[in-house]
Amino acid sequence: xxxxxxxxxxxxxxEGENATMNCSYKTSINNLQWYRQNSGRGLxxxxxxxxxxxxxxxxxxxxxxxTSKKSSSLLITASRAADTASYFCATGGGYQKVTFGTGTKLxxxx
Amino acid sequence: xxxxxxxxxxxxxxKKQPVAFWCNPISGHNTLYWYLQNLGxxxxxxxxxxxEEAVDDSQLPKDRFSAExxxxxxxxxxxxxxxxxxxxxYLCASSPGGGSYEQYFGPGTRLTVT
Numbered sequence: 001x002x003x004x005x006x007x008x009x010x011x012x013x014x015e016g017e018n019a020t021m022n023c024s025y026k027t028s029i030n031n032l033q034w035y036r037q038n039s040g041r042g043l044x045x046x047x048x049x050x051x052x053x054x055x056x057x058x059x060x061x062x063x064x065x066x067t068s069k070k071s072s073s074l075l076i077t078a079s080r081a082a083d084t085a086s087y088f089c090a091t092g093g094g095y096q097k098v099t100f101g102t103g104t105k106l107x108x109x110x
Numbered sequence: 111x112x113x114x115x116x117x118x119x120x121x122x123x124x125k126k127q128p129v130a131f132w133c134n135p136i137s138g139h140n141t142l143y144w145y146l147q148n149l150g151x152x153x154x155x156x157x158x159x160x161x162e163e164a165v166d167d168s169q170l171p172k173d174r175f176s177a178e179x180x181x182x183x184x185x186x187x188x189x190x191x192x193x194x195x196x197x198x199x200y201l202c203a204s205s206p207g208g209g210s211y212e213q214y215f216g217p218g219t220r221l222t223v224t
Binding site for chain 1: 217
């Protein structure tokens with residue numbers, strides 16, 4: 001079963017624009033992670049945000065977490081064609097079961 | 111550093127036939143995961159190993175699926191007999207263990223059951 005649901009399911013933007021995707025989850029969490037999946041590199045861990053954090057940055061990535069709304073967002077700034085991929089949120093990890101969301105398919109048009 | 115290795119990359123079999131997938135995790139990683147990913151969906155955990163012990167196999171359909179990690183290193187996932195609905199990508203991932211969150215994924219095996 002999927003814990004999270006990403007929104008939108010698909011997103012198409014021009015290179016240089018920002019991309020925002022959202023994740024809603026169902027149960028209380030200790031942390032939330034974002035992964036990227038493309039045909040070239042498979043599934044890759046991007047960033048982890050803990051339940052006591054509200055915002056985290058890593059390069060062009062910005063992740064927010066609102067535990068009261070059980071939601072998270074991933075912002076990719078100044079997108080590049082190489083950012084074309086599917087993006088998944090995931091809850092759990094460590095000694096807890098990891099549950100992935102349904103994913104957002106991002107297409108960045110050069 | 112070599113990543114997670116999986117083989118084969120692709121497999122086509124007829125229903126009711128057996129199939130096996132192999133995974134070699136990153137050296138030194140104690141935790142190994144097998145996931146199933148259907149088209150357009152996120153990965154779903156089948157089984158998690160800590161060293162050679164299966165600590166979470168609640169999502170593994172045990173009537174037809176089996177897995178082993180005999181020496182706590184590489185692992186094999188088997189399906190016998192395969193059904194049409196088993197067509198999916200089977201992903202292996204590893205992590206250092208000790209409660210580490212980041213997982214490193216292999217390229218996956220795409221299984222087609224005809």
